[in-house]
Amino acid sequence: MTEVRDTADEPHRAHRHSGRRLRDVATVLPLALLLLVLPPYIRIFDQESWLGGVPLLLVYIFGLWALIILASGLLSRSLVRHEMTDTQGEGEETDRPKPAKRNAGHGRGERPEREA
Template identity: 40%
Template sequence: MARAHRPVFLPPAGYRRRRVRDAARLLPVLGVVLLVVPLLWTRSDQPGGVGNSVALIYVFAVWAGLIAGANLLSRLLRRDTEDDADEDGRDPSA
């Protein structure tokens, strides 16, 4: 009896879609880790310490980076969802 031939790998579009979803799920975890980093720095009153202004600039930069990353991931997810709806023949706006 011959077995039906199944592809070993996922189709590239499906694989990419899953990786984008995984990245969207990990973005909050990455944000927490990056926002906790200033708590590990030495205080500014100690030699070689980091000042409050540098820490605030770092937190703002991480915050802006998380917003940009979330925007990029949402656009990628939206485009994949619209592509799936087009392939299924459904209206993506419904």
């Protein structure tokens, strides 16, 4: 017997899983950096080797630094994009009050200009 699944909820479920996955990656990224700068990995690159006139250890450290900055930037962009789609998907169902609109130029002691 074949079970019929409701496919209307599948995109929402996939979206929820991708958000969880992004948060998991954001948790693991600093831990991975910590592991990559521990002495066993540093000793691999701490040799009398040069790459373009620069010691291999410095290439490793600054390359890792640049890679972490790039990965963090891409990850934060993805997390923000995911959060924005979550809030847009909810629409007007949120209980947050809407901010009050202010008239331009009528705040903090400014007087409205009078017509002559």
